[in-house]
Amino acid sequence: METGAGVGRETGARPYDVVLFGATGFVGELTAEYLAEQAPPECRWALAGRSIGKLEALRDRLAAGRPHLAALPLLLADSADPDSLRALAESARVVATTVGPYVWYGEGLVAACAEAGTDYLDLTGETEFVDRVFVRYDGRARETGARIVHACGFDSVPHDLGVHFTVHQLPEGVPLRIDGFVRVGAAFSGGTFASALTVLGRGREVLRAARERRLHEPRLVGRRARAPLGGPRFSRETGTWALPLPTLDPRVVARSAASLERYGPDFRYRHYASVKTLPMALGGAAVAGATAAVAQLAPVRSWLTERYAAGQGPSAERRARSWFSVRFVGEGGGRRVFTEVSGGDPGYDETARMLAESALCLAFDPLPKTAGQVTTATAMGDALIDRLRAAGIRFRVAHRG
Numbered sequence: 001m002e003t004g005a006g007v008g009r010e011t012g013a014r015p016y017d018v019v020l021f022g023a024t025g026f027v028g029e030l031t032a033e034y035l036a037e038q039a040p041p042e043c044r045w046a047l048a049g050r051s052i053g054k055l056e057a058l059r060d061r062l063a064a065g066r067p068h069l070a071a072l073p074l075l076l077a078d079s080a081d082p083d084s085l086r087a088l089a090e091s092a093r094v095v096a097t098t099v100g101p102y103v104w105y106g107e108g109l110v111a112a113c114a115e116a117g118t119d120y121l122d123l124t125g126e127t128e129f130v131d132r133v134f135v136r137y138d139g140r141a142r143e144t145g146a147r148i149v150h151a152c153g154f155d156s157v158p159h160d161l162g163v164h165f166t167v168h169q170l171p172e173g174v175p176l177r178i179d180g181f182v183r184v185g186a187a188f189s190g191g192t193f194a195s196a197l198t199v200l201g202r203g204r205e206v207l208r209a210a211r212e213r214r215l216h217e218p219r220l221v222g223r224r225a226r227a228p229l230g231g232p233r234f235s236r237e238t239g240t241w242a243l244p245l246p247t248l249d250p251r252v253v254a255r256s257a258a259s260l261e262r263y264g265p266d267f268r269y270r271h272y273a274s275v276k277t278l279p280m281a282l283g284g285a286a287v288a289g290a291t292a293a294v295a296q297l298a299p300v301r302s303w304l305t306e307r308y309a310a311g312q313g314p315s316a317e318r319r320a321r322s323w324f325s326v327r328f329v330g331e332g333g334g335r336r337v338f339t340e341v342s343g344g345d346p347g348y349d350e351t352a353r354m355l356a357e358s359a360l361c362l363a364f365d366p367l368p369k370t371a372g373q374v375t376t377a378t379a380m381g382d383a384l385i386d387r388l389r390a391a392g393i394r395f396r397v398a399h400r401g
């Protein structure tokens with residue numbers, strides 16, 4: 001059975017198909033601009049945030065040259081006000097949020113959406129938050145039909161869907177091995193910096209949340225789906241140095257593999273940063289280690305966060321020069337395939353595109369019937385790949401062996 005709407009989310013049952021929460025933040029505004037250009041005429045969408053003045057100013061900017069958006073609905077909601085979050089969730093079929101760090105500001109909206117049977121999307125790369133949400137809200141979301149889909153931006157769409165795309169180039173029913181190599185040329189925003197520092201500074205909480213999840217998560221029977229960290233190495237496949245990336249992305253891929261039989265009986269994924277030279281690799285590792293070390297000190301975290309305030313980000317000119325590429329090497333059943341997912345500015349322009357298209361996909365496309373905490377590959381798969389390709393993000397087979 002396929003459906004574009006779950007329990008309590010039939011078209012017309014609620015006033016809005018899509019609500020964007022956190023619309024006046026840096027990525028929020030980019031997502032709102034994308035929806036203003038690309039949302040289909042039948043889409044009933046709204047902006048949400050805690051400042052009516054900022055929402056009105058954003059609507060005025062969106063309506064310049066688009067008179068039909070002059071009456072775009074604005075909803076007041078605050079992550080610290082459960083009643084406002086409940087009203088927001090009950091008004092929409094799909095809620096997309098850019099309000100982070102999610103470990104501080106995200107749980108209330110997840111709870112409201114799980115209770116209301118409302119699809120929820122975010123941009124988190126925070127493993128602690130994802131694990132905590134699974135333990136506390138996956139069961140209720142399954143009961144109400146809500147789909148909780150995390151990491152709908154550069155974390156982790158290109159990696160999750162890139163692996164999904166690669167798997168479908170390989171034989172069925174055999175063990176599969178896929179490695180992903182990430183290259184990025186881009187700047188970051190204050191919000192992204194704050195989220196990264198939060199994750200690095202909460203090591204014990206991250207481990208505790210992961211242990212608790214393992215106690216609640218069903219074991220995979222008769223199949224294996226793994227994402228081991230791997231070690232630094234020179235990759236002959238890409239001609240670059242490969243540094244293991246201990247991010248949320250490989251965990252998302254492994255959960256997709258556990259949910260989908262097409263990934264085969266024994267699946268393994270490794271996730272790397274791809275660096276051209278050994279000195280660059282060593283320098284990157286040193287910077288990452290130093291950042292992780294200072295992030296353990298609360299006063300230093302606060303000082304660094306204040307130096308680059310949330311809501312700020314790279315200029316349009318800087319973003320226009322930014323790019324990303326994720327190359328995948330897949331093997332299985334005696335076959336080998338090289339694929340690539342690539343696009344423009346990963347953290348902002350493309351992330352806004354990915355979040356908006358994910359929301360529209362959940363709202364309007366015929367999809368497999370899923371509920372609870374699910375990944376982009378599990379919930380949307382080929383339908384979202386088709387949308388992203390149409391939007392300009394490239395998925396291609398580079399070579400078959």
